[in-house]
Amino acid sequence: MNTLNRNYKVKRILNNSSLIASDLFFEVVIMGKGIAFGLKPNDTLKRGVEYDKMYKLLTQTNEFNRIINGFDDHIVDMVMDTVAAIGSHGYRELQTQHFITLSDHLAAAYTRILRGEPIVSFFSLEIKALYPQSYDRAVELAKTIESKHDLKIPEAELTYIALHIENLTSKHASTQLDALNVLIGDINELLDLTYHVKFDRNTVHYSRFLTHIRFIIEGALANKRTLSSGVNEALISAYPTHVEIAGKIIEMINKEMNIQLDNNELSYLVIHLVNILGDPIEYDENPSQ
The missing domain is CATH 2.30.24.10 (CAT RNA-binding domain)
Known part of the structure; x- marks a missing residue:
């Protein structure tokens, strides 16, 4: 206080x-x-x-006034309650620009919800898998808002709120979060367009794969146990198509995230891909054009 x-x-x-x-x-x-x-x-x-x-507010005064003057008092009330709830959980301090960006997003989102307009999040499942703690906090926050304001926040908006919370709790900059989500989208596109296969995004294997990708990027796997050369060779021999896909994913990570991954990482990705895609791979009968 x-x-x-x-x-x-x-x-x-x-x-x-x-x-x-x-x-x-x-x-x-x-x-x-x-x-x-x-x-x-x-x-x-x-x-x-x-x-x-x-x-x-300083130079942001006009920007914040634009937000609060553009919405009715009920919307502003809900926005401020939401911001206060996020700030009360001991997250990293909201900077003024983050405060304004969050307020702007919430005001627009709550207006759409009250109007019955759909909110679309293309990475809802990915965000839930990548940032489970932030998503759980967003769910608790939504319960508070629903109880006080009788507003049911849809899951798509929960994932956006979870991203805002993650940006406050994580040591990583928002640009890295954006890059991670873009990378996941590129991997899905690679599988769909090049190999005509799709991830079953509702499985625990997919969630584990996403978590593994996140840990790669955050450098949390640097000290993990190295697989033996015999295991590496057996995997490469047994699953050539999975190895090819894993190799392309590593190339993508190296290029987009400026991280150099070794062959040991290839084997771990192959294991995840075998669990997700099956063996033999189940190809999509209606691939995207």
Whole structure:
């Protein structure tokens, strides 16, 4: 809990737990349980008041005002409650630009949900597999929003929220998360267009494969046990097509992620591919054109 070190003039009430205020120099968003209750524009939020989070808008003032002025009060209320819930779980501190980006996304998403418009996430299963803890946290957050605002958040939107949470909890930059998701899409496209096979995305084997790819990229497999040369040779001999696919995946990872993988990694990928695609490989009868 923090304490205000100066007086602020209230500019706008967002909900009972958040408001926009200003001093002589800049506007801020101040968040804290019940901090805005009973206040109105032009009131003074006095020095010494306790709060949870503060975001200095500075050059982003117009951007944030565009967001809150473009949506009705109910949407703004839900957005601020969601941001507060994310911030209360001890994640890495939201920077102002992240706060604005998240608010903008949530406002648009909640508007679509209330209108009954579909929300599409092309990587819902992948995100659930790659970031299970962040997804579970998104589910818990959604339960809170549903209970308070009677809004059912669809699974597609949960995965987007999970990505935002992952970006706060992970040491990896958002660009690396984007690159990882692009890589998974490229692998699926390679299998579909070149080999006319599709992953069964609903299996535990697929989830394990995705987790393995994630760990490769994060360098978490650097100290794993090396397979014996005999096992490597047996795998390469027994599964030539799987080896070819695994080799192309490694080339893709090396090129897109600037990571150099050795032959030992090839064998581990072959094992995953055998589990996912079967042996012999089950080819798609209606490949994409």
